[in-house]
């Protein structure tokens with residue numbers, strides 16, 4: 001049976017792409033952010049995942065308001081990164097894993113998740129950049145991936161509670177996969193930031209820290225809040241922490257914290273990073 | 281508060297469009313089918329709905345396999361009928377009801393249905409023809425409508441059990457709408473038929489009759505079956521009865537049967553029709 | 561327990577699952593394009609070129625070329641999309657039914673009428 | 680009980696709900712089109728014509744014309760789509776932040792750096 005090796009949660013911001021392209025990793029502005037990743041690379045070398053399931057949110061590249069899914073799961077042989085409107089160089093295509101995709105889709109629909117399935121799907125910076133941060137030295141992402149996209153564009157968004165349930169069911173689905181492979185779960189988004197409105201630039205390190213702690217010790221803590229309350233506490237785009245909630249929930253039982261980092265700011269964003277393993 | 285006046289469930293087949301265009305209502309082949317509708321018209325004259333929520337399945341007009349939703353709800357000001365590939369004349373656009381659409385979307389997502397929301401949406405014969413059958417003398421459908429589309433194209437389809445829950449939640453959502461309007465629920469699809477494969481032409485009147493009876497007396501009866509079992513009993517497209525399950529479930533409590541009709545064949549299909557009211 | 565593994569065998573019947581959906585993607589995408597009259601005309605003008613443009617494999621192209629309905633299904637075609645191809649050929653669902661069951665169209669229609677007797 | 684009616688007022692903050700989604704549909708559809716470099720160029724060539732083609736209302740067009748970020752939000756713009764318009768103008772999210780808060784870009788950046796001190 002398949003085994004989940006752990007979960008990595010990280011922020012994503014288009015500016016990371018510019019920093020990578022410009023080799024700014026050691027620039028004083030960027031160093032505290034990029035310095036979070038070598039321990040992750042060491043952990044990945046140790047656990048050697050065969051495939052990654054990536055929870056992320058689309059930023060208006062693949063989905064528009066004519067067909068806006070709450071939860072979308074990719075089932076393509078390959079996922080292309082594409083121009084999002086600002087002409088940043090795109091990363092090479094990501095290999096898919098249709099067999100795991102369909103297994104996950106079948107199991108989640110059987111568990112009453114009303115998925116949108118995507119046999120063709122463009123993936124944006126929320127997908128491409130975290131994978132590049134995890135495997136910076138590989139020209140192409142070395143593991144095949146399965147995208148799971150959560151709507152953070154148009155309300156009503158799924159609640160933190162629903163996302164927790166999605167993650168839990170996803171973990172069970174992966175665990176029931178009849179293949180002897182090691183699966184990594186990735187959640188990208190957040191932490192506190194707000195791009196739009198008079199409150200632009202809002203961040204909330206106290207809440208972010210409490211949230212990061214809760215993922216280890218009490219992962220359902222955040223499900224007490226409505227999305228509007230999460231926005232109040234973390235900013236309009238802080239609600240992207242929903243991907244972290246789902247990724248953590250995919251890990252069965254208690255977890256151990258392998259590594260974490262937290263830094264403000266990158267661009268307008270409070271950047272968080274966590275690596276969690278299933279407790280022995 | 282809004283009030284559900286009842287539910288109408290009916291089959292849909294492209295050939296009905298050809299029969300209407302050709303004025304074949306009194307043709308011996310078509311008469312037993314069209315004769316089912318005058319009692320429905322009389323009932324509609326009595327209950328005078330202000331708006332209709334239409335559960336139907338798309339046949340590859342609005343959705344493709346690149347983004348195939350389990351449940352999609354329309355939130356457009358207007359829905360256009362369009363060429364489905366065989367060049368049948370299209371019907372005039374259907375007026376939407378965005379306010380009810382968003383109310384339903386908000387309530388259903390709050391109840392953990394993972395909808396795809398559609399602010400632009402083409403509607404096919406499964407939508408246009410049943411509405412034309414209900415209001416044959418109006419050039420345009422006289423009531424605004426809200427589309428709720430259930431995937432019957434690509435497996436895994438939502439189970440009958442999940443569709444029952446959707447319908448129940450939809451009924452609660454409508455019932456909680458703070459407008460003094462009369463809402464009609466429509467479900468289109470089925471009954472037994474199979475278009476594809478060596479078993480094409482399969483129908484099953486015994487099962488259809490049992491299913492129609494069950495909607496009145498024991499609406500959860502059919503939820504004991506998996507979709508594969510429903511296909512075995514009703515044919516590959518017989519599974520479109522899922523829309524009937526959801527429409528019936530939207531009616532709170534016990535129902536009275538106002539009218540029903542059943543006729544084989546129209547085209548390859550066993551045509552069913554039911555009008556149900558909430559029991560006093 | 562594994563929901564996906566509960567497969568029911570139904571004679572003469574396929575459910576369009578992930579396996580078929582993967583296999584038939586190019587074919588179904590082409591048929592989906594036939595919602596547009598312009599695309600139907602482009603297909604009529606140059607069938608082989610149109611099929612190539614959508615990346616049909618040899619099995620799919622052969623089934624299109626020979627109007628082989630069961631072959632199209634075996635190649636991953638989904639009936640909801642294939643119906644649009646049938647539209648190009650001027651075939652209705654009873655023509656398709658006859659073609660798949662090996663009956664004449666009259667026999668196929670008679671079978672359905674018989675099924676409606678005495679219900 | 681009515682899930683939709685539980686609205687929370689957050690100063691300087693809007694959630695993009697059904698009401699804004701309806702209001703901003705044309706504007707957001709135009710901004711979505713800016714994923715394509717060709718469309719960005721078409722906009723640059725003829726801003727007014729491009730906006731007309733997408734059916735922007737007067738409020739939306741005026742906010743586009745005057746590069747008024749808060750006006751675009753008030754007109755139903757969604758930040759994820761508006762970011763693509765910002766891309767055309769060569770603005771990053773810190774330019775947008777400054778524009779919305781009335782700070783200079785340097786002040787806005789300094790505010791964020793200060794928020795990161797001593798965490």
Ligand SMILES: [Fe+3]
Pocket residue numbers: 012059126189190237240
């Ligand atoms: Fe983001």
Ligand SMILES: [Fe+3]
Pocket residue numbers: 292339406469470517520
């Ligand atoms: Fe149908």
